[in-house]
Amino acid sequence: MNASSNDATASSAKPRIAIIGYGSQGRAHALNLRDSGFDVRVGLRPGGPTSMRAQADGFEPMTPAEAAAGAELIAILTPDMVQRQLYDEVLKEAIPEGACLLFAHGLNVHYELIKPRDDLDVVLVAPKGPGALVRREYEIGRGVPCIWAVHQDRSGRAAELAKTYAGGLGGARAMLIETTFKEETETDLFGEQAVLCGGASSLVQAGFETLVEAGYQPEIAYYEVLHELKLIVDLFYEGGITRMLEFVSETAQYGDYVSGPRIIDASTKARMKEVLADIQDGSFVRRWVAEHDAGLPNYRAMKQADLDHPIEQVGRELRAKMQWLERAASADKKSASKGSPTPAKAA
Numbered sequence: 001m002n003a004s005s006n007d008a009t010a011s012s013a014k015p016r017i018a019i020i021g022y023g024s025q026g027r028a029h030a031l032n033l034r035d036s037g038f039d040v041r042v043g044l045r046p047g048g049p050t051s052m053r054a055q056a057d058g059f060e061p062m063t064p065a066e067a068a069a070g071a072e073l074i075a076i077l078t079p080d081m082v083q084r085q086l087y088d089e090v091l092k093e094a095i096p097e098g099a100c101l102l103f104a105h106g107l108n109v110h111y112e113l114i115k116p117r118d119d120l121d122v123v124l125v126a127p128k129g130p131g132a133l134v135r136r137e138y139e140i141g142r143g144v145p146c147i148w149a150v151h152q153d154r155s156g157r158a159a160e161l162a163k164t165y166a167g168g169l170g171g172a173r174a175m176l177i178e179t180t181f182k183e184e185t186e187t188d189l190f191g192e193q194a195v196l197c198g199g200a201s202s203l204v205q206a207g208f209e210t211l212v213e214a215g216y217q218p219e220i221a222y223y224e225v226l227h228e229l230k231l232i233v234d235l236f237y238e239g240g241i242t243r244m245l246e247f248v249s250e251t252a253q254y255g256d257y258v259s260g261p262r263i264i265d266a267s268t269k270a271r272m273k274e275v276l277a278d279i280q281d282g283s284f285v286r287r288w289v290a291e292h293d294a295g296l297p298n299y300r301a302m303k304q305a306d307l308d309h310p311i312e313q314v315g316r317e318l319r320a321k322m323q324w325l326e327r328a329a330s331a332d333k334k335s336a337s338k339g340s341p342t343p344a345k346a347a
Helices: 024-035 049-056 064-069 080-094 131-139 158-169 181-196 198-213 218-227 229-247 250-263 266-280 283-293 297-307 310-319 324-334
Strands: 017-020 040-043 073-076 100-103 121-127 146-152 176-178
Touching (some): 017 024, 024 040, 024 049, 024 131, 024 158, 040 064, 064 080, 073 080, 073 158, 100 158, 121 158, 121 181, 158 176, 181 198, 181 266, 198 218, 198 310, 218 229, 218 310, 266 283, 283 297
Parallel strands (some): 017 040, 017 073, 073 100, 100 121, 146 176
Antiparallel strands (some): 121 146
């Protein structure tokens, strides 16, 4: 079903929108905005797989320059490390005077990898969920909360444009939260590094190694430190720590209280503050840009080390026996995929 047009800003004029990039978020944004009554064009590198997917969804892909030239609001939804080249070499001259430039993550603007033209409005709209969820919630008449920010307001309407765009995604049906480019960028990077990706994966690997080195079966270790993590995370997601404590045993609760602080202690928090400081002063992004520009040699080596970890071999063998995962894998193929960063051409 097509949900009704944007709820929060029905009285606002709908700008012509160019979506640059058609990955997980780009596809969801383009489809939701089109179903909300916006004139949406899609800008892509010709001949790529996303171009074919956009055509299958009923769009007629243009080059990024062509799409931007005919739009009033240009949303750059390509990978972070592609955006600088894309803006400098393609979009900077193509974007009409006085248009609005929109990002879903503030990294390039906050760290001044991209310096938008002075005549442009520059805003951020970031749904707090993956593209497949943004699309699915919209289709059933709900929405995913969005955060929004204004970096540059030349027209006096930048905030209105950001909220209009967020409303078109369905975000206003849930919640719109104002932020800044600085806050969104720094908290997003910290969450990924310290908790969601870096912290969680390192904790799982260390737990697995500890059990296996103590003589326990790798299969048992896998189930205890990785497989069952989903059950706990789902409880966190549904109702925070309170809900998790409601659904685990008293023994698990007591172990939580007495052993959690032994693993995540004051020294862990001190190292988290070091990670945050690297993000805040730009050290992390400078290293990441240099790594990307060098062709990702360290990135590839570190990724391969994770892929070669013994927990991955054990996990592949065990998951092959979990028939209930087949349906999830099939659904993933139908939803937008999230690509690994590689030295890519703009758009």
